Amino acid sequence: MNAPVVQLSNICLGPVGKPILEHINLSLDAGHFLGIVGPNGAGKSTLLNIIAGLTAPHSGHIDLFGQCLRRFNRRALLKQVGFLHQLHEHQPRLPMRVRDVVAMGMPSFANPLRWRTLSVQPIMDALALVDLQHLADTDFRQLSGGQRQRARIARALVGRPQLLLLDEPSAALDSARQDKLFRLLRRLCDDNGMSVIMVEHDIAAISSHVDSVACLNRRIHHHAMHGEQIPESIWQAMYGEHIRIVAHDTSCIGCVPDISHAGHTHD
């Protein structure tokens, strides 16, 4: 049996009295699409940063593709990981064509010995995935916010990663584009065996696409598989007593105990 793509064992970060993350255990197999939801400051982005090797946990163990993530093998392991961090204010300053932005996601981009082997086709393929191939030669600074976000997603995908870490990828995308993105990710998981960990706020938007949802607020309160319901007590433990669950559709990974696969969180 193949080793899990990601295996987190007892990950803790932050001081004992005020932990940022505590006792995180998570295992992800190839082709699995995991959504992470939780309130602001729950540690969602921090958890992604830990998996991407950007932040070292205070304790615990990270295995990627069956190997322990260490300083010496970090670079080789991360070549198989696509990463999209949360979009803060990011007004691009560098004059670059869209295709050059995407090229930066190729594992051999920074290797001077392999510049000549950089092929254009994977870049155009990645741009086609997000419907931006017609803008390949456009100046990245002239794109709209949503187009820039799609180019960044293409950059994360261009190296055909085995693991994709996405922090609120739907930010700046309209609802039609969001849905298209989630469908694309689902297809890449099913067809290519890529695994995805995606942080999102809106569980209703992602629940019909993902295989499971982890409810995170410093620790994983619940890890619901597709078709499983998330008890209201879990939402209240994460967001507070004032939370009320309202069902909107029937495809959501369970939000309301007595309505199967349906739900949406409201303050």
Next chain:
Amino acid sequence: MIEFLHQFLASPVMRESLEPALLIALVTASVSVMIMAHRLSFLTVGVSHASLAGMGLALTLSLPLLPTATAFAVLIALLLAFIPQRQGISEDAGTGILFAGSMALGIILISSAPSSRVDLFGLLFGNILTIAPEDMRWLWLIAGVILAVLGIAARSWWSIAFDSVTAAASGLPVAGLRLLLYGIVGLTVILCVKLAGIVLTAGLMILPAACAWFWGRSLFDLWLIAVLFSLAGTIAGLLWSYAYDWPSGASVVMALCGLFILSWIIHGRLAWLKQHVLKQ
């Protein structure tokens, strides 16, 4: 005009100055793209002024001028990379402190040195016309190191300038590469000081990329255009310097400033025309 060019090329002093000036133009233009991309213009100003202390130290202790100044400039550049990270001081404040402190130390050391050994005007404003053969070997060595490192690390630095978080997540050693860049900026400053002096060095290290920024659309474009602007500015500056007997460094920086203004105006007009034509 042709006769003037003939006279210029026939002048042994100007002919000898062409090689180092064009070498400096090539290297500074190449590094200037990274300086613009990483917003290190103020660091460049800081390191170039701080290098006066290195020169003062060399004069006081009778050490070779260029190697001592080189070591000092690289040290200052690396300190500027470290201090803000470690002590929570903003990078511009750190640069300002080291810049003023080193400049003060340099002035004290140089004023204490035997006056016959000091060409203060040359140090401050540069003089490419008095370059010695041993200096030339040193310049070639520094230029070779800078261009080799640029060739290897340019794309990594570009990637970091675009998005350092994603660059780190792709496995690039971002902190180490940043230190390397600061060190290379320190080395380039020393290369420039011979032509433009401490005061004008920043002009050579910022203006070529600033001119190219209007026209380039990729790293290679920017590099090529910056090099062309830099070579054009250097040749024009040396011609001015020869024609009017102006200081060479100041003439080159003035020519580059002229090219920048020209670029800015032409780019602005073209953008306006494009918009105007598109509207119709």
